[in-house]
Amino acid sequence: MSHPEAMTGGAASPTTVWREEVSLIDRIPRSLAMILLMIGFLLVWQAAHSFELISKIILPSPWETAVDIVFVGQNLLTGGYMLSALWITTLEVAEGFLIAVLIGFLFGLLVGETAFGERAVMPYLVAINAMPKVAFAPLFVSWLGFGIASKVALAAFIAVFPVIVGTAAGLHAADENARMLFRTMGSSRWQTLVKLKLPIGMPHFFSGLKNAAVLVVVGAVVGEFLGGGKGFGELIRVAASQLNTPRVFCLIIYLSFLGLGLYWLVTFIQRRFVFWHRETVLQTEFGT
Amino acid sequence: MTETAVKTVEPAGPSGRPVYELHGVSKTFARRNVHALDRIDLTLAEGSFTAVIGSSGCGKSTLLKIMAGLMPPSDGGVYLSGRPVMGPRRDIGMMFQQATLFPWRTAIENVVLPIEVRDGRQAAAAAHEQAYELLDLVGLKGFELVYPSELSGGMAQRVAICRMLITEPTVLLLDEPFSALDELTRDFMNMELQRICMQRNATALLVTHSIAEAVILSDLVYVMSQRPGRFVEAVEIDLPRPRSLEMMSNPQFGALVNRIRSQLDKEAFL
Numbered sequence: 001m002s003h004p005e006a007m008t009g010g011a012a013s014p015t016t017v018w019r020e021e022v023s024l025i026d027r028i029p030r031s032l033a034m035i036l037l038m039i040g041f042l043l044v045w046q047a048a049h050s051f052e053l054i055s056k057i058i059l060p061s062p063w064e065t066a067v068d069i070v071f072v073g074q075n076l077l078t079g080g081y082m083l084s085a086l087w088i089t090t091l092e093v094a095e096g097f098l099i100a101v102l103i104g105f106l107f108g109l110l111v112g113e114t115a116f117g118e119r120a121v122m123p124y125l126v127a128i129n130a131m132p133k134v135a136f137a138p139l140f141v142s143w144l145g146f147g148i149a150s151k152v153a154l155a156a157f158i159a160v161f162p163v164i165v166g167t168a169a170g171l172h173a174a175d176e177n178a179r180m181l182f183r184t185m186g187s188s189r190w191q192t193l194v195k196l197k198l199p200i201g202m203p204h205f206f207s208g209l210k211n212a213a214v215l216v217v218v219g220a221v222v223g224e225f226l227g228g229g230k231g232f233g234e235l236i237r238v239a240a241s242q243l244n245t246p247r248v249f250c251l252i253i254y255l256s257f258l259g260l261g262l263y264w265l266v267t268f269i270q271r272r273f274v275f276w277h278r279e280t281v282l283q284t285e286f287g288t
Numbered sequence: 289m290t291e292t293a294v295k296t297v298e299p300a301g302p303s304g305r306p307v308y309e310l311h312g313v314s315k316t317f318a319r320r321n322v323h324a325l326d327r328i329d330l331t332l333a334e335g336s337f338t339a340v341i342g343s344s345g346c347g348k349s350t351l352l353k354i355m356a357g358l359m360p361p362s363d364g365g366v367y368l369s370g371r372p373v374m375g376p377r378r379d380i381g382m383m384f385q386q387a388t389l390f391p392w393r394t395a396i397e398n399v400v401l402p403i404e405v406r407d408g409r410q411a412a413a414a415a416h417e418q419a420y421e422l423l424d425l426v427g428l429k430g431f432e433l434v435y436p437s438e439l440s441g442g443m444a445q446r447v448a449i450c451r452m453l454i455t456e457p458t459v460l461l462l463d464e465p466f467s468a469l470d471e472l473t474r475d476f477m478n479m480e481l482q483r484i485c486m487q488r489n490a491t492a493l494l495v496t497h498s499i500a501e502a503v504i505l506s507d508l509v510y511v512m513s514q515r516p517g518r519f520v521e522a523v524e525i526d527l528p529r530p531r532s533l534e535m536m537s538n539p540q541f542g543a544l545v546n547r548i549r550s551q552l553d554k555e556a557f558l
Contacts, residue, residue, distance in 0.1 A: 175386075175388075177384050177385075177386045177388045178388050178390075180353075180358060180384070181382075181384070181388050182405070183358055183376055184356055184357075184358065184376045184380065184382045185376065185401070185402045185405040185406060186375070186376045186377070186378070186405065186406055187405045191405055195401075195404075195405065196390075199390070199392050200390070275392075276391040276392040276435060276437065277391070278437065
């Protein structure tokens, strides 16, 4: 045998082929890994319940919770009192979100596009944003009463800041070259805004919207905790005061669908509008 | 031949109607107390290709911004086709180091953007046919409806060339247009640029810090001093056209490069 043949000849044997090692854990498919993690979590939960690491009064078993999830689900599907509560909270969330988007966008324009806004308005916004906004809830209740309006106001108030920040950041996203290019084209301020700054800022704007979508639910529920009413937050508060912990758990789970739904809606719209933004597209593909 | 002209230099471009003229242009940034340009005289003859070469921070970009009407000079006159430049103009085409295509527009929509901004959507739609021809000219036939994310760096710069040409500018101002590309692509794009300029009889000014690039493309190379930027030498490049990359290895090319390099080196240690 000549030398070159010795190097390459014959079938590749395990000793000559160098394979990349992938650990066993990394080879588990994503969905399976998620399910395994969930099972592990439920086992720990069950153990904590069975061995009374935490009092059974305040920590229900997974099974009790599951039963209650089915019960509440039936109530929702058959149009029971929980559905009307969920509808009220949904309204609060939707209205709060729309108001937050509208006002947030306008303030974002003011702060991001005008020198006056950036210099005079921005410092106040930063100061207000630093406040614990939930603490304003009693004020909204006394101003707007115990109805839906005070919850909408709190939800919008909490959710408006990420929209402002997202819009303003988006307006600053265009780089020096792009601005210079538009100037060489004799572009007016309005044209530069509409044809350059707003489109290029869309990814920032939408990440602001996503944060707002999560926060607006927080605002609505906290508003209900503190200001009463007939929403889902009230159901949670009542169930908690009766130490009906399985109910609290499953109400929270259903409530989270509300936030998730809004988040997905924003993501869906984002994908339509910002189809050209690589990260956006990748991220949404990953998310769905 | 190797005159150590340190004061003003006679413009020695190829004969032709002067298109762009700078007379004693100076620029001082009062706020930063920077004297960027000092009495620049420059004439671009019709159909000529001129390069300005200098090290970073010598005021090349400032010069180009003044010529593009993006910035007023502190002193001196700037005239394009006999009319003073008082702001951005349709008859000035400009190109930057980055292609700066907008990712939500297809290649052809990026090309007609200057028309859309200046004359509105209808005019932009009417310019599509012309844009198709331009994309064909730069070798991008079939890529008209592709989004920039699917274009390579060189292709993106070709689209930027078309965008610059769509308004049929009288003068092209090129700010290191291919310096962000890899060297192989860059050489190739320079040859493409030459072809396009020759085909359209374009008047162009290139600002660069690559000596080889300046020599292979230009009829006349101005060497710029350190701040405050002045032209210390004008080197006429009498290589025949069309130029080819092979010329880079001939002795005449080497001599020109050396002459410019020594002038630049002298400047660097002043």
